[in-house]
Amino acid sequence: MPEGHSLHRLARQFDDVFGGQTVLVSSPQGRFSSDAERIDGHQLEHAFAKGKQLFCRFSNDLYLRVHLGLYGAFSFGGDQHFTGASSIGAPRKIGESETGTTSDAESYNGPPAPVGAVRVRIVSEHGWADLRGPTACEVLDHDRVQAHLNKLGPDPLIGSAVRFRAAKGQADIADSETLLEAGHKEFRANLLKTKTPIGVALMNQSVISGVGNIYRAEALFRNRISPALPANELSAQKTRKLWWDIVSVMEDGVRDGKIITTLPEDRDPQGVIWPDNAYYVYQRQGMQCRKCSARISLAEVAARKLYWCPRCQKRPRQRHST
DNA sequence: CTAGCATGATCAC
DNA sequence: TGATCCTGCTAGC
Structure with missing residues (x-):
């Protein structure tokens, strides 16, 4: 899909x-x-x-x-x-x-x-x-x-699209990076506007466009972000890292025609990459986390299945304001 | 064969 | 939150 x-x-x-x-x-x-x-x-x-x-x-x-x-x-x-x-x-x-x-x-x-x-x-x-x-x-x-x-919302594949057009002489390749930076700014601003859990916000196409259920789950895992974290509490640094990571994995998706988010060192060397070793958490509920061996969790959130590792993706400790 | 399910999104209440 | 749109594959009778 x-x-x-x-x-x-x-x-x-x-x-x-x-x-x-x-x-x-x-x-x-x-x-x-x-x-x-x-x-x-x-x-x-x-x-x-x-x-x-x-x-x-x-x-x-x-x-x-x-x-x-x-x-x-x-x-x-x-x-x-x-x-x-x-x-x-x-x-x-x-x-x-x-x-x-x-x-x-x-x-x-x-x-x-x-x-x-x-x-x-x-x-x-x-x-x-x-x-x-x-x-x-x-x-x-x-x-x-x-x-x-x-x-x-901003499309993480805008840079990919511009480079494709530039290869045909229909765009300036320098715009690729400029537009991605602008996308990052817009993404950051959109997250700051809402307390909605980041796991829900990523599925909202007015916040960031093109991310679906697989990229949502995988990007949050790769960045060790709890899906329950309020969007406006994600730090600027984490937001930047998340944006560019989504850009990276989705550009891979355009190239490959399929979604593969795992790094080589996190795959079972005996098995095939696709599809058994393609994901960290998506459709892996009850299986062992590739990083920490905890069991992957599954919950229905806003009528969609949300997968995450309860150990790798803990919320940051609440800081007392006393 | 049929019910259930899927990487999505909108609309009514 | 639930119904609906709408197609086709898959698991289970």
Whole structure:
């Protein structure tokens, strides 16, 4: 599923294979038909992601906005000019990754008959993309897109996105670091605004965008932060460390197409990295902590499963003010 | 076969 | 806090 790294991979894939192309947009399922008509046959100029959302700008100044939610996924296919991820979105089993190439490259004859509930189908000369099960999928004008973007907190993958665009000559690579520093400042300010537990705040897309349940749990463990700590009590130093650590692990996620947060020295040398040794705490409740051997805890918080190590992630001692 | 579950988020009360 | 959106894999009859 789609945490931020999946959406940024998706944006790259879209930009690579559809960018600058005239595309046919339809809704085999029918639910998107009236919106599809507004962009059908136009040029897809540019695709980008913020947090867990994908935006595509079309040549008639309209935008496609997609939010995959819990179930949404894209599948792709096409000829030899159209390679990359075969599927990006909700993994259907633990361990599914997002890398691979299309299988019909040799004998491409256009997209296959749609299978199941395909909300949107996008077709270019060289390939196609099918979208199923998104939480949100709509066509918007620029102002409404901006309103969505404004609601989202800083995206730790902004630097990754800028470097990708810079490689195409569409951005200045120096902006990467500048924007990440600005993101850190915004993140810090957002945390200071609330007493909400940091474990909940990290899932709030207006505080930081793109972090989901896995990155939330893993980033807190890697930084030895209790998920119960009020957000405004996280020190400036810890906040800085947390931000840059999230940047680092999520950039790895974009590169790998899967989430791996463990360091080599914390993995079982006998086992495979993926998926058995990929995480410190996520879905490891009752198992021994890789660092201290305490049993990993699990609690339901705000309708989501929260995993943490009760020994490594203790709250700092309360200081008496006497 | 079906119920349960999943890396998400909104809305009503 | 709970219902709902909505898809597909998996575990268990």
